[in-house]
Amino acid sequence: MFGTVLIANRGEIALRVARTCKEMGIRTVAVYSSADEDSPVVHLADEAVRIGPPPAKRSYLYAPAVLQAALQTGAEAIHPGYGFVSEDADFAEMCRAEGLTFIGSPPEVLAMLGDKAEALRVLSAAGLPVLPGSHRPLSSVGEAVEAAAGIGFPIIVKALSGGGGRGMAIALRPPELPEAYAQARNAARAVFGDERVYLERYVESARHVEVQVLAGTKGQVLHLGARDCSVQRRRQKLIEETPVPGLPEDVAAGLCERTVEAARAVGYVGAGTFEFLLDDAGEFHCIEVNCRIQVEHPVTELVTGVDLVREQLHVAATGAPGITQDDVRLSGAAIECRINAEDPARGFLPTPGTVDSLVLPGGPFTRVDDHVRPGMRVSPFYDPLLAKVSVWAPDRDQAIARMERALSECAVTGAGISTTTGFLAGLLAHPLFRDGKHTTALAETVEPV
Incomplete structure (x- = not known):
């Protein structure tokens, strides 16, 4: 070690x-x-x-x-x-x-999967279903229009080097494509320093499901179950949970097994997440691979008892995970909420400032990952994430109740600082979320508070 x-x-x-x-x-x-x-x-x-x-x-x-x-x-x-x-x-x-x-993954794997269009070609060849798309960078509006004719609308224009929900723009109809192309290209240049973009069929009503994998250097690949990350605003995640509500165990198991096979086929190494959209017809479509630890990894740790960072270190030091698939046992349900220094009433505008007082939740089966202390300044230079609150319970209903209680304990004060805590509570209370029937469109329907 x-x-x-x-x-x-x-x-x-x-x-x-x-x-x-x-x-x-x-x-x-x-x-x-x-x-x-x-x-x-x-x-x-x-x-x-x-x-x-x-x-x-x-x-x-x-x-x-x-x-x-x-x-x-x-x-x-x-x-x-x-x-x-x-x-x-x-x-x-x-x-x-x-x-x-x-x-993390070796440079060759990062280069292959970091190019989102190339990644989709490779993943498709490895047996994972992908959405119709250009699967190559497009250097002009004319190329984009030509490619879109063979894909069909609605279209989403994505940054080739994108991630974190940034560098994307949607065109619901053909006249909107030129503007969406320009918008995504400009955002990609500003955020990633790479203006290349590609096209993909846009699924308007979808669930966002991802599979956590862990892989060694000699083809040892295992999974740690699937997570649901459908609660998003502007394609950035707000609430994550595991297991995926409403997804039959055999379907989830099948998805995880196919993901393991694909990860092995592309030579994946380390901890990583294969992300999918689940459409209204019940079909999965792989959209990307995140070659790193995820923000939402605590929910997987809570239901498996596996320390993913420890496993990352083990793989990097020895070439192999410290556990096998037989060691992975999923128990109960876990939910994570991201508490950001943002004002939902003003379009989630970041609210930097100095924290005067801070109260974060505790109690049974409640985990808080944070980095803020009273007197510290929330900087405008970085992501506005203040804390992640995660809870575990024997079932989803109890986990929701525990998270509601945990959020009610949160209190952050400081000149100019607002947080997403109240908005998150509203999302948890929404009937579609309660019933596990929410999609990526849910956050757009909840009144900001």
């Missing part, structure tokens, strides 16, 4: 990774921007290195600074968390060149 691991991230995921490393006796190095010098992970880690000013491009995304911090502190491996460099094939290749272990 590694002696020292550098955590190339910030916020709650950096703290979460550091905690597992501590439990395993692994020395930790935190990196931080000047905006995060008082963050909890800086104090928990054995060593901390300032890598730049607040803008991510000059700190957390600036590979030379991250690599230098690893080399100067004697780190043997880098855990990238999620976001930032977690799916950056070039960064993984730089780690390899410097003799550092990148805790």
Whole structure:
């Protein structure tokens, strides 16, 4: 096992990774921007290195600074968390060149699956169903119009290097395609530095279902069940849960088995998530692979008892998971809610500011992943996630009741700061969510509070 691991991230995921490393006796190095010098992970880690000013491009995304911090502190491996460099094939290749272990998929896999159009071709060849689409980058509106004629409307234009629900635009009818193409291309350039886009058939009413996999370097692949992430706003997740409500066990098992076979076929390594849309006809369509730990991984940990970060470290150090498929037992139901510093009444506009007081929930079978303390400033430079509240219960109804209770305990105050807590409570109370019949359109129907 590694002696020292550098955590190339910030916020709650950096703290979460550091905690597992501590439990395993692994020395930790935190990196931080000047905006995060008082963050909890800086104090928990054995060593901390300032890598730049607040803008991510000059700190957390600036590979030379991250690599230098690893080399100067004697780190043997880098855990990238999620976001930032977690799916950056070039960064993984730089780690390899410097003799550092990148805790994630190898650069070849990241490059293949990071190109969303190429990933769909590869996944289709591996036996997973995919939506009709161009499955190649389109360099002009004319190419997009031509490709759309063979796909059919509605169409979604997606960034080739996209992720996190960004770099997308929808065209319900042919006249809307030029504007959607331009919008997605501009967003892709601004967010990912890569303006290439492709087309895919847009499923208006769908469930968002994903399968968690864990894979070694010699074809050892196992799954840890499926999650439902259908509660979204602007294609960004708000509430996640497992098991998938309303999905028969045999159907879920079949999906997981097909995903394992596909992961093995494409040579996947590490922890990752294969994401699907489930349409009204009951058909699954694979839309992408996230080659990293997911924000919503706590719900899987709660129903399986498996520490996914520990398993990531095990795979990176030994080439194999520390568990087998027979070790995975799913029990009960778990739900996670993301508490963001956003104002739902103003289109989920981020609300940075200094936190005056903070009360987060506790109680039976209630887990909180957070990184905010009273007196800390919620920075405008990063994702506005304050905390993730996750609960476990023997069944879904009890899990919903437990989450409602947990959210009622949350209280964050500070000048200008609003949170999504009340909006999340409204979503939990919605009849469609209660009945497990919600789709990705649910959040658009709930009045912001």
